Ligand code: NAD
């Protein structure tokens with residue numbers, strides 16, 4: 001198969017982890033007889049520095065013309081000035097919106113080899129397998145915002161809105177995924193306080209009753225969910241939630257597999273290319289030090305092969321190679337828990353070495 005892939009390395013550790021994932025994809029192409037072409041484009045802080053814009057039109061055009069996109073991360077202290085005209089993160093939000101990527105799939109998969117390096121106890125986390133569907137192009141992230149007044153009265157606001165259409169499409173996608181898994185779906189909201197959450201809950205309940213009566217369905221408030229995730233993570237199969245709640249709950253859930261550096265994600269729309277990225281950020285505290293764990297991005301590349309190119313064996317080959325690396329005791333510092341560790345490039349090379357057809 002021929003595929004045209006866009007790489008968006010971005011800032012901080014972004015370029016380091018994307019180049020390891022690219023090496024893995026190149027090895028997959030060689031082993032399985034595919035032709036992947038790669039084009040690197042600007043996004044984020046580096047793009048602001050070079051063009052003044054965190055998402056130039058050229059990047060949007062290249063992404064729209066591609067088969068799939070692999071992103072590292074954006075942002076960093078250099079671009080954090082609150083009064084700056086634009087920010088790196090605006091580029092990421094815009095590409096999600098431009099491509100209509102309303103569904104962000106964040107699987108929480110535990111590798112057996114890492115169960116004892118999680119900060120949580122083995123008997124609580126063992127057997128956990130959750131698939132989060134985070135709504136990605138609506139909610140408070142895209143609500144009206146602004147400031148008024150001055151001095152002590154200066155006020156800032158950002159509103160949260162969800163439409164029936166937006167809730168229906170993400171709930172449907174999550175429910176269909178549940179049917180392919182353990183047939184259970186949990187919707188997470190804050191319907192005791194927020195009006196958009198009440199619309200979300202009503203809409204989700206109707207879609208589930210009318211279209212998915214076979215799927216076991218329940219609702220949980222987001223604050224309680226934050227606790228249940230740590231206390232009884234095995235009880236959840238597919239979880240669907242809004243943009244902000246999904247952002248926060250999945251960083252929390254990354255402690256189940258043991259590190260933010262292990263979690264990949266796929267952002268999908270109803271058609272067009274998908275965008276794949278680790279759920280973590282640009283980790284400015286460790287950038288350029290060979291400390292970044294590239295496995296989340298490598299696992300995102302596996303999701304890219306599975307969801308955008310339908311290359312299921314190739315995706316599984318990457319996941320097996322990652323498991324083999326971990327079984328051999330190789331760890332980046334974030335998953336080493338004080339033990340011996342290897343660097344970013346060594347980890348990428350170790351995965352490449354273990355890839356098998
Ligand atoms: P972060 O996810 O970058 O880092 C949080 C902590 O996790 C840090 O201690 C970091 O060193 C560690 N970490 C993250 N990824 C790691 C990896 N692959 N290997 C080892 N350790 C890893 O979050 P932050 O520090 O709050 O944010 C830094 C910047 O990243 C901000 O500008 C933020 O806006 C941005 N950000 C971008 C994305 C994205 O591009 N998708 C996601 C989250 C945050």
Ligand code: IPM
Pocket residue numbers: 074075089092093247279280281
């Ligand atoms: C993520 C990040 C982004 C988000 C930021 C950088 C815009 O935290 O991808 O999880 O909040 O969606």
Ligand code: MN
Pocket residue numbers: 247248251279
């Ligand atoms: Mn996040």
